[in-house]
Amino acid sequence: MTMQKIVQLQGQSLKGTITVPGDKSISHRSIMFGSMAKGKTTVTGFLPGEDCLRTIEAFKQMGVKIEQQGTDVTIESEGMDAFQEPLDILYMGNSGTTTRLLLGLLAGSHVHAVLSGDESIAKRPMKRVINPLREMGAHITGREDGQFTPIAVKGTTLQAIDYTLPVASAQVKSAVLLAGLNAEGTTIVREKEATRDHTELMLRQFGVNIDTTDGVISLAGGQKLTASHVAVPGDISSAAFFLVAGAITKGSEITLENVGLNKTRTGIIEVLEAMGANLEIQPYDHEHAEPAGRVIIRTSELKGTTIGGNLIPRLIDEIPIIALLATQAEGTTIIRDAEELKVKETNRLDAVVAELSKLGANITATEDGMIIEGPTQLHGAALKTYGDHRMGMMNAIASLITEGAVTLDDADCIAVSYPTFFEDLDSLMK
Numbered sequence: 001m002t003m004q005k006i007v008q009l010q011g012q013s014l015k016g017t018i019t020v021p022g023d024k025s026i027s028h029r030s031i032m033f034g035s036m037a038k039g040k041t042t043v044t045g046f047l048p049g050e051d052c053l054r055t056i057e058a059f060k061q062m063g064v065k066i067e068q069q070g071t072d073v074t075i076e077s078e079g080m081d082a083f084q085e086p087l088d089i090l091y092m093g094n095s096g097t098t099t100r101l102l103l104g105l106l107a108g109s110h111v112h113a114v115l116s117g118d119e120s121i122a123k124r125p126m127k128r129v130i131n132p133l134r135e136m137g138a139h140i141t142g143r144e145d146g147q148f149t150p151i152a153v154k155g156t157t158l159q160a161i162d163y164t165l166p167v168a169s170a171q172v173k174s175a176v177l178l179a180g181l182n183a184e185g186t187t188i189v190r191e192k193e194a195t196r197d198h199t200e201l202m203l204r205q206f207g208v209n210i211d212t213t214d215g216v217i218s219l220a221g222g223q224k225l226t227a228s229h230v231a232v233p234g235d236i237s238s239a240a241f242f243l244v245a246g247a248i249t250k251g252s253e254i255t256l257e258n259v260g261l262n263k264t265r266t267g268i269i270e271v272l273e274a275m276g277a278n279l280e281i282q283p284y285d286h287e288h289a290e291p292a293g294r295v296i297i298r299t300s301e302l303k304g305t306t307i308g309g310n311l312i313p314r315l316i317d318e319i320p321i322i323a324l325l326a327t328q329a330e331g332t333t334i335i336r337d338a339e340e341l342k343v344k345e346t347n348r349l350d351a352v353v354a355e356l357s358k359l360g361a362n363i364t365a366t367e368d369g370m371i372i373e374g375p376t377q378l379h380g381a382a383l384k385t386y387g388d389h390r391m392g393m394m395n396a397i398a399s400l401i402t403e404g405a406v407t408l409d410d411a412d413c414i415a416v417s418y419p420t421f422f423e424d425l426d427s428l429m430k
């Protein structure tokens with residue numbers, strides 16, 4: 001049974017400090033790379049969200065010893081060569097990252113595995129990873145010729161590839177690089193627009209020799225990973241909900257601690273700045289592979305902006321909450337070049353336009369994005385989350401500024417990336 005939730009929070013000011021939960025992308029990779037490496041890897045700041053727990057389960061099924069207690073994880077592995085063939089399917093749940101990166105990782109292993117997930121995963125395009133992996137020699141079969149899960153992979157010897165990404169996707173880039181680690185020769189991935197580079201940074205931390213110059217990433221096959229310690233920073237994609245909440249509610253000041261500030265992820269900060277938000281960034285002075293810092297947001301006078309081009313991959317998951325932000329900005333906000341939103345947990349272009357329209361927003365869908373006119377006084381409505389965590393959180397934040405209650409048909413999905421979302425929201429309303 002899914003949990004319906006009624007939220008009526010209009011007029012609340014938000015004050016206080018929250019520590020943002022661990023970054024989902026980095027948490028997944030810490031488990032994957034820690035499992036590939038021989039030895040003991042420790043992780044702090046891990047995100048115990050449903051998606052990352054799926055990643056842990058998958059590697060446990062392949063015989064890796066993983067202990068997780070809250071945000072601390074210890075991985076003891078004999079290395080990738082010791083992976084056992086899983087006795088059952090590997091259940092991916094709602095997680096695109098787990099599915100796509102695992103396909104790349106297992107393509108050059110010695111195991112056979114079947115990957116399957118929930119209704120949403122079954123609709124997400126997998127050909128984007130399977131095409132380059134098959135070019136490398138991978139043995140992969142799946143529903144509708146590998147377009148969709150369930151997908152079976154039988155590890156084999158791979159050949160390196162020189163691949164130009166047809167879509168700006170860190171998941172495709174990472175899948176090819178992970179396959180490249182087990183391929184003969186040097187694998188090269190070329191990206192036209194920079195996507196999140198957590199794979200490159202963390203592989204280097206695990207001792208892999210990887211070159212990244214001007215959008216060309218290359219690594220030689222046959223390299224083994226060395227166990228390491230990963231300090232996961234907070235997820236800027238989760239922080240985004242509170243950055244917007246603080247900006248659009250009256251009398252608010254929120255301090256967000258430990259926000260990941262990797263440049264390939266900070267598009268939301270650039271958008272807030274372009275819209276005139278009252279924002280302060282205080283980078284931490286530390287030695288970790290990933291930068292982080294404190295971000296303070298206060299109630300803001302906002303103006304519309306245009307978002308497109310190479311900014312899109314740097315804020316792709318934040319677009320639903322940016323759309324809500326734009327309903328409170330003076331003038332027109334245009335979001336373009338965002339077709340990728342159509343293939344996320346749900347079609348987020350359609351979903352955002354449908355749900356914000358129910359609240360009375362002045363929003364129009366375009367081929368590759370949306371146009372929003374503001375500011376608009378929103379009103380309450382019964383909203384759908386589409387089983388999509390980011391839609392769920394966008395709907396809940398909207399209730400801070402609607403006249404009347406917002407009802408979410410299913411709030412459970414929020415646990416995919418932010419299990420403590422409502423606790424953090426409550427803590428700012430005391």
Ligand SMILES: O=C(O)C1=C[C@@H](OP(=O)(O)O)[C@@H](O)[C@H](O)C1
Pocket residue numbers: 024025026097168169170171172174196316317340
């Ligand atoms: O590599 C990753 O961890 C992710 C990459 C992005 O997906 P795409 O690679 O499909 O753009 C993003 O939307 C997703 O939430 C996480």
Ligand SMILES: C=C(OP(=O)(O)O)C(=O)O
Pocket residue numbers: 024051094095096097098317344345390417
């Ligand atoms: C798209 C997302 O994740 P994934 O692709 O891993 O399901 C997301 O978290 O918004």
